[in-house]
Amino acid sequence: MKAPEILTIDDLQFQVMISEDEIQQRIAELGEQISRDYEGKVPIMVGVLNGAVLFLADLIRKLSIDCEIDFIKISSYGNARVSSGEITMIKDFSADLHGRDILVVEDIVDSGLSVQYLKRRIQNMKPSSLKFVSLLVKKGAAKVELNIDYVGFEIENKFVIGYGLDYKQQKRNVNAIYQLVE
Ligand code: IMP
Numbered sequence: 377m378k379a380p381e382i383l384t385i386d387d388l389q390f391q392v393m394i395s396e397d398e399i400q401q402r403i404a405e406l407g408e409q410i411s412r413d414y415e416g417k418v419p420i421m422v423g424v425l426n427g428a429v430l431f432l433a434d435l436i437r438k439l440s441i442d443c444e445i446d447f448i449k450i451s452s453y454g455n456a457r458v459s460s461g462e463i464t465m466i467k468d469f470s471a472d473l474h475g476r477d478i479l480v481v482e483d484i485v486d487s488g489l490s491v492q493y494l495k496r497r498i499q500n501m502k503p504s505s506l507k508f509v510s511l512l513v514k515k516g517a518a519k520v521e522l523n524i525d526y527v528g529f530e531i532e533n534k535f536v537i538g539y540g541l542d543y544k545q546q547k548r549n550v551n552a553i554y555q556l557v558e
């Protein structure tokens with residue numbers, strides 16, 4: 377969906393934080409960097425459902441190397457705007473990750489608990505390498521120490537929607553990223 381200036385859900389208003397052009401420009405840069413770093417390899421790009429679907433779809437089309445894709449689904453948010461901190465696996469990996477180069481594709485890193493959970497789980501499967509790419513990382517929000525290998529944008533600690541990110545499952549299909557007007 378084309379991006380309007382303001383999005384409204386219930387009584388909440390959201391304003392543009394990152395435009396469609398800025399998102400696409402940054403994804404092209406990430407695609408180049410990842411292609412260089414994985415030259416001669418065929419990584420498995422693991423998208424974390426549902427939020428990372430748009431980002432993964434755009435990112436893999438900016439790669440000049442071959443890749444495979446897989447998806448997992450974990451939940452920690454429900455319909456709330458704050459993470460419950462409890463993570464459950466809803467859909468597990470389909471691919472065999474053993475001995476492979478794994479690049480996990482996330483929409484946003486907030487508390488970092490999801491990434492920490494995924495890191496542990498994937499390391500148990502003995503991949504050849506494991507890295508993370510996240511379109512967004514919230515500044516100062518991490519509750520655990522972690523290293524995200526590729527970061528699209530570092531953003532203020534605000535609730536955001538659009539471009540895959542939702543509030544009550546809505547607005548994933550808008551081409552820009554919006555922040556809650558407080
Ligand atoms: P974390 O485990 O707290 O780092 O949260 C990770 C997941 O929560 C992300 O992959 C998103 O799906 C969701 N999330 C975190 N912050 C936001 C937000 O501002 N808007 C929408 N979803 C979010």
Ligand code: MG
Nearest residue numbers: 424427483484
């Ligand atoms: Mg997510």
